[in-house]
Amino acid sequence: MLPKKDVVLIKHFVLNKSDEAHKILANLHPADIAQILSEIKNGNKKLFFQMMTSSKAAEVLEEIEPHDRISIIDELTEAETIKILENMSVDEIIDLFQQMPSAQAESLLRKLPEEDYEELKSLLRMAEDTAGGLMTTDYVYIFSDATVNEAISDVRQFGHKAETIYYIYVVDKNKHLEGVLSLRELITAPRDKKIHEIMHTNIVSVHVDQDQEEVAKIISKYSLLAVPVVNDSNRLLGIVTVDDAMEIIEEEDTEDIHRMAGITPEEDVAFSKTIWGSSKNRLLWLVICLIGNMFSGKVIDGFSHVLESMVALAFFIPVLMATGGNVGTQSLALTVRSMATEKLSRKNVLIFILGETLAGLQLGIICGGIVSVLAYLWQSNIQLSMAVGLSMGISLILASLIGVLVPLIFHIFDIDPAVASGPLITTLVDISTLAIYFTVSTYLIDVISPDLVSTAKGVLA
Numbered sequence: 001m002l003p004k005k006d007v008v009l010i011k012h013f014v015l016n017k018s019d020e021a022h023k024i025l026a027n028l029h030p031a032d033i034a035q036i037l038s039e040i041k042n043g044n045k046k047l048f049f050q051m052m053t054s055s056k057a058a059e060v061l062e063e064i065e066p067h068d069r070i071s072i073i074d075e076l077t078e079a080e081t082i083k084i085l086e087n088m089s090v091d092e093i094i095d096l097f098q099q100m101p102s103a104q105a106e107s108l109l110r111k112l113p114e115e116d117y118e119e120l121k122s123l124l125r126m127a128e129d130t131a132g133g134l135m136t137t138d139y140v141y142i143f144s145d146a147t148v149n150e151a152i153s154d155v156r157q158f159g160h161k162a163e164t165i166y167y168i169y170v171v172d173k174n175k176h177l178e179g180v181l182s183l184r185e186l187i188t189a190p191r192d193k194k195i196h197e198i199m200h201t202n203i204v205s206v207h208v209d210q211d212q213e214e215v216a217k218i219i220s221k222y223s224l225l226a227v228p229v230v231n232d233s234n235r236l237l238g239i240v241t242v243d244d245a246m247e248i249i250e251e252e253d254t255e256d257i258h259r260m261a262g263i264t265p266e267e268d269v270a271f272s273k274t275i276w277g278s279s280k281n282r283l284l285w286l287v288i289c290l291i292g293n294m295f296s297g298k299v300i301d302g303f304s305h306v307l308e309s310m311v312a313l314a315f316f317i318p319v320l321m322a323t324g325g326n327v328g329t330q331s332l333a334l335t336v337r338s339m340a341t342e343k344l345s346r347k348n349v350l351i352f353i354l355g356e357t358l359a360g361l362q363l364g365i366i367c368g369g370i371v372s373v374l375a376y377l378w379q380s381n382i383q384l385s386m387a388v389g390l391s392m393g394i395s396l397i398l399a400s401l402i403g404v405l406v407p408l409i410f411h412i413f414d415i416d417p418a419v420a421s422g423p424l425i426t427t428l429v430d431i432s433t434l435a436i437y438f439t440v441s442t443y444l445i446d447v448i449s450p451d452l453v454s455t456a457k458g459v460l461a
Contacts, residue, residue, distance in 0.1 A: 131210045140154070167225060167239075226240065299435050325425070
């Protein structure tokens, strides 16, 4: 990251259209220029792009967050935009067009060279969240019957257009994927060898319609720099690179975190332009939890006779509900994360559930013991302290189970487990904790009259 004083100096040179600005921007890393642009007001960003070559401007635009690219494009003339697009990788152009209004994207498409237009048009028809929508067609392939010397010549001729040349894909005359080899293997092989003699035939590939999250997991699992994309007939269509996979993993993780927090993930709240935009994403789960918490009130109302008998019972409701909610949310996070990383499967699901239950038991014993002692020191009532401690222990076991079972049940019904959000789990745990606390208190505190005990039992029934 550039020092603050350097950023200020560069902004001064560019905004004042100094002759030094061209040289400075030419020598800066695209990510550093993108950092400076994030601090520039709209209307002035075009000055930076007008002082860079089209190739450098394309690199900078690729470093900028997708939601900010459109505002920059709108500042530039159509001719300037076309020159930048001609220097961008295919997958980045697709990402940009998917953010644009369809009319604007179509207008820019038609201004591109004809071969680019046809290729981009076909890619735009693919679903955005699949391998086809994520892939780039800027890659290097060679033919299996070529010699190493011929293949090296092809790589030299076409490699400068490729997004990556670390992997060289081997195809037949009909472009069916047959093998792969690394650039190192190619340039160190004997020049008269045929490619099919040195290529690897055990290829990891993905289908064009495969979900982008699965594609990212495959790249991560096999530690690949890129993965080839094929159709039903195993014809090579493009590649998905590791940098695109990292972006997808980041997007999916962000989406899961939003859902677990009870935020609808269509739009990043941090970039909402209106108060309503910041509120609407959270509203659904808050309304659901609001209704759920009314049931908590109903439980308290049902045991109002118990509270009237001993007001001190109310003192411990917050700590019991808060601790149970925390444990439930922790179990939820562990479960969702284990499912996302595929560490949790059908083979070990029972062991996982048992482990979380035992963890809840251990936490319940420790926390229940502590709160029981504190309750006795505060109120000097052994029966009250026993009721609070035992309720804490039971509720933490149940909270752990709820935190595990709810996302697992969601998964069985093909609902994203992250939708089992923190607020939902907390609401369920609150209701169950109150029911446990008042039930245990009814039977342990001897100051309650038999009539009140009967009343409480009637509520439970």
